[in-house]
Amino acid sequence: MAAHRKPRPRSAPGTRARTAATIALAGAATATGLDGTGHAEPQLTPGQVRAKVDQLYQEAEVATEKYNGVKEQTRAAQKRLGSLQDEAARKEDRLNSARDALGSYAAAQYRDGGLDPALRLVLSDDPDRYLDGAAFAERAGDRQAAAVTRVRRELREIEQLRGAARVELNSLQSRRAELKRHKKTITGKLDEARRLLSRLTAEERARLAEGDGTDRASRASVAGRDTLQAPGSAMTTAPSSRAAAAVSYAYQKLGSPYVWGATGPNAFDCSGLTQAAYRSAGVALPRTTYAQIDAGRRVSRAELAPGDLVFFYSGISHVGLYVGNGQMIHAPNPSAPVRLAPIDQMPFAGATRVV
Known part of the structure; x- marks a missing residue:
């Protein structure tokens, strides 16, 4: 026997509408945090904002250094591609000259009519003169063979150059795509940091920008001097006049804005500042922090001297220029200009003496 089921009571239309409205309101409350358990962003304290912003800036700087490195590779690839294209153009000019020579030989053979040499000798009124001409024709044939060889060689070399150019172009396109990815990462991190900072009052943002007060250190110029004040008021000598010149340049740039990817003269990122400082002293540094750490002799923290x-x-994602007294000049991040700061402000990873 089939089981007899009790029919379900039907809800009135008004009841169904009220139920749907209740569910919708509950969903809205959850989405907006009205019930206290939603997904609304938590209210961060100024300290928490600073910690989060510092983290975002560090992550952006990691991406910035990668961007800087890929940008250098892109420039090098563009230069190699240009050289390959120039060389291919020169070889194509030589190929055209060789083809013109072949055309001249072919035209001469056509004019001669292609008669058998023995028959030409029989028909000739002056056999001795003909034999001299035949010897000349043989030499001309040798020149023609050489021209053919040149054409073949030029064709092979041009094809090799074109193949190398295609490889370089693919590499260039790949690097350009990588640049876009790093740029997107950087701008995303910086936008998020700006959004967090916008939630603070002007006074709170000012306090965060001031840091712990060490950034208001003296900006006294050290131009033309090879010595700087070191801990204990002792005089620490810079390793060289070039190191002192780099420090002098950095002092002159205090207050310059931080701009990611910038190498001066009016704005800098961290490795851009150190590169520009040593460039002013006649020393070429690599572009990125990852390369700069290997650009000289490693020194311990206890051995630090001005210019290191x-x-x-x-991840070796940040660099500054040591100026003595436990201080460095560096380009921190978009929220702060080039400034003096203690080297213990961030996790120390190593030091290099360039000159």
Whole structure:
């Protein structure tokens, strides 16, 4: 026997509408945090904002250094591609000359009519003169063969150059795509940091920008001097006049804005500042922090002298220029200009003496 089921009571239309409205309101409350358990952003304290912003800036700086490195590779690839294209153009000019020579030989053979040499000798009124001409024709044939060889060689070399150019172009396109990815990462991190900072009052943002007060250190010029005040008021001599010149340049740039990817003269990122400082002293440094740490002799923290490059974080993503007295000049991030700061402000990763 089939089981007899009790029919379900039907809800009135008004009841169904009220139920749907209740569910919708509950969903809205959850989405907006009205019930206290929604997904609304938590209210961060100024300290928490600073910690989060610092983290975002560090992540952006990691991406910035990668961007800087890929940008250098892109420039090198563009230069190699240009050289390959120039060389291919020169070889194509030589190929055209060789083809013109072949055309001349072919035209001469056509005019001669292609008669058998023995028959030409029989028909000739002056056999001795003909034999001299035949010897000349043989030499001309040798020149023609050489021209053919040149054409073949030029064709092979041009094809090799074109193949190398295609490889370089693919590499260039790949690097350009990588640049776009890093740029997107950087701008995303910086936009998020700006959004967080916008939630603070002007007074709170000012306090965060001031840091711990060490950024208001003296900006006294050290131009033309090879010595700087070191801990204990002792005089620490810079390793060289070039190191002192780099420090002098950095002092002159205090207050310059931070702009990611910038190498001066009016704005800098961290490795752009150190590169520009040593460039002013006649020393060429690599573009990125990852390369700059290997641009000289490693020194310990206890050995630091003015002009040494000091690096921070496990990924070597930040660099400053040591100026003595436990201080460095560096380009921190978009929220702060080039400034003096203690080297213990960030996790110390190593140091390099360039000259």
